Amino acid sequence: MYPPTPRTTSTRARQRMNYDRDAAHAVLDEAYHCTLGFVVDGEPRLLPTLHVRVDDTLYLHGSTGSRPLLAARSPDGLAVCVSVTLLDALVYARSQFHHSANYRSVVAHGTAHLVTDDQTKTEVLTALVDRFGPGRAADSRPPSRRELAETAVLALPLREVSTRVRSGGVGDDEEDLALPHWAGVVPLRLTPGTPEPDAGVSTPPPAYLPGTGTRR
Amino acid sequence: MYPPTPRTTSTRARQRMNYDRDAAHAVLDEAYHCTLGFVVDGEPRLLPTLHVRVDDTLYLHGSTGSRPLLAARSPDGLAVCVSVTLLDALVYARSQFHHSANYRSVVAHGTAHLVTDDQTKTEVLTALVDRFGPGRAADSRPPSRRELAETAVLALPLREVSTRVRSGGVGDDEEDLALPHWAGVVPLRLTPGTPEPDAGVSTPPPAYLPGTGTRR
Numbered sequence: 255m256y257p258p259t260p261r262t263t264s265t266r267a268r269q270r271m272n273y274d275r276d277a278a279h280a281v282l283d284e285a286y287h288c289t290l291g292f293v294v295d296g297e298p299r300l301l302p303t304l305h306v307r308v309d310d311t312l313y314l315h316g317s318t319g320s321r322p323l324l325a326a327r328s329p330d331g332l333a334v335c336v337s338v339t340l341l342d343a344l345v346y347a348r349s350q351f352h353h354s355a356n357y358r359s360v361v362a363h364g365t366a367h368l369v370t371d372d373q374t375k376t377e378v379l380t381a382l383v384d385r386f387g388p389g390r391a392a393d394s395r396p397p398s399r400r401e402l403a404e405t406a407v408l409a410l411p412l413r414e415v416s417t418r419v420r421s422g423g424v425g426d427d428e429e430d431l432a433l434p435h436w437a438g439v440v441p442l443r444l445t446p447g448t449p450e451p452d453a454g455v456s457t458p459p460p461a462y463l464p465g466t467g468t469r470r
Numbered sequence: 471m472y473p474p475t476p477r478t479t480s481t482r483a484r485q486r487m488n489y490d491r492d493a494a495h496a497v498l499d500e501a502y503h504c505t506l507g508f509v510v511d512g513e514p515r516l517l518p519t520l521h522v523r524v525d526d527t528l529y530l531h532g533s534t535g536s537r538p539l540l541a542a543r544s545p546d547g548l549a550v551c552v553s554v555t556l557l558d559a560l561v562y563a564r565s566q567f568h569h570s571a572n573y574r575s576v577v578a579h580g581t582a583h584l585v586t587d588d589q590t591k592t593e594v595l596t597a598l599v600d601r602f603g604p605g606r607a608a609d610s611r612p613p614s615r616r617e618l619a620e621t622a623v624l625a626l627p628l629r630e631v632s633t634r635v636r637s638g639g640v641g642d643d644e645e646d647l648a649l650p651h652w653a654g655v656v657p658l659r660l661t662p663g664t665p666e667p668d669a670g671v672s673t674p675p676p677a678y679l680p681g682t683g684t685r686r
Contacts, residue, residue: 261510261513261515264536286557286560286571286658287555287557287571287573289505289507289516289553289555291505291507291514291515291516291551292514293509293512293513293514294477296509296512296549297477297509297549297551297579298507298508298509298514298515298549298550298551299477299507299514299551300505300507300516300551300552300553300577301553301577302553302555302573302575304571320480333512333513333514334514335507335513335514335515335516336516337505337516337517337518339503339505339518341502341503341660344502344602344662344680346602346603346606346610346679347610348610348611349610349611349613349617350595350596350599350607350610350611350612350613350617351611351613351614351617351620351621353598353599353602353606353610355502355503355520357503357518359518361516361517363513379566380566382569383566383569386560386562386569387562390562390569391566393651393652394562394563394564394565394566394569394651395564395565395566395567395646395649395651396566397565397566397567398567401565401566401567404567405567423666423668424668426668430611431670433611434673435609435610435611435673436609436667436671436673436674436675436676437667437668437671438665438666438667438668438671438675439665439666439668440662440663440665440666440679440680440681441662441663441664441666442502442660442661442662442663442680443660443661443663444557444658444659444660444661445658445659445660445661446560446656446657446658447656447657447658447659448657449654449655449656450639450654450655450656450657451652451653451654452639452640452642452653452654452655454647455652455653455654457650457651457652458652459652459654460652463562463656464560464656464658465656
């Protein structure tokens, strides 16, 4: 359990919130990308980026020249909020009011620091590349010293984390159930398509690619 | 064209940025959900939510009790940043360094205000429900006065908007091309599954449901 705090406590729909560690990790691990929020001159800024969770730290990938990564160089670090959303379904109610979406989302608050030590950075990049498929890091060329220096990694300790979930079916009011409109759920899934090899590639698509084992 | 401003100008990878109005609208219209960023006590906050674009205004759906919607009641409105990301593919390079993702993302900055007039609110909710399928609003029960009062809508004029796109293939360095690792692109698509009707629904799934026309 992550301890609920004022900023991870919802003013609304509290029954959809939870603070379970495993539930949050599962969402973070399934999503390929997150949204990094930070503040510049009192104004909100957002940056979509790729992430990887290792134990109880969320690592965000960036470029050494990007704004938040420059800001995170300060010894105080950078106050951030990171969110990840998986859209699972569209929910069609008979009433417009009860139209909804099924989703799983995680929001994490905290202070992010730049990862400066090369060994941690290498481990994080290995973990990040393995998100493209388990074993991909071993089946690709590791970063050179120059490439490692050009890559910035932000670390956010996972301490203040909430998960919000809407699942299940239609929530129509009793008195609307007899209306003639179709009602139900349309599931949505991020589906991998057929791998498209680069020019000159003669090896077959490796088994670790997403969807390779299950593609029809 | 949206005029570039300091906060929509990237410090990195500028060749991926554009300020084209139609390009931004296409991304906003394709994505079902966005991330709303705002600032509370100097700290960044994020809230995933549903949106709909009508002309050059982005409307965000919310609940009257939620924090940003309460904050946006002030006559000054609420300084927000909204981002939308569509993940199009995973890009497998021979080098770990050039692993990447194809995506289209839009970031919009500005001041959001609460929509107070009921006619605009009704129009926005109609447009929002029609995002579930064109014609869905006409094929569902409109909101009652009470429901309308319980729904809050934020309006963000689209003025400071940037679109970032990564598309195409693998960006490996020349000297890595002979490496034996598979390289290529795995497309990703948010795919609708088979509609699951609510209990008691006897009408067939309407043609406007996503994927209904093209499902195999």
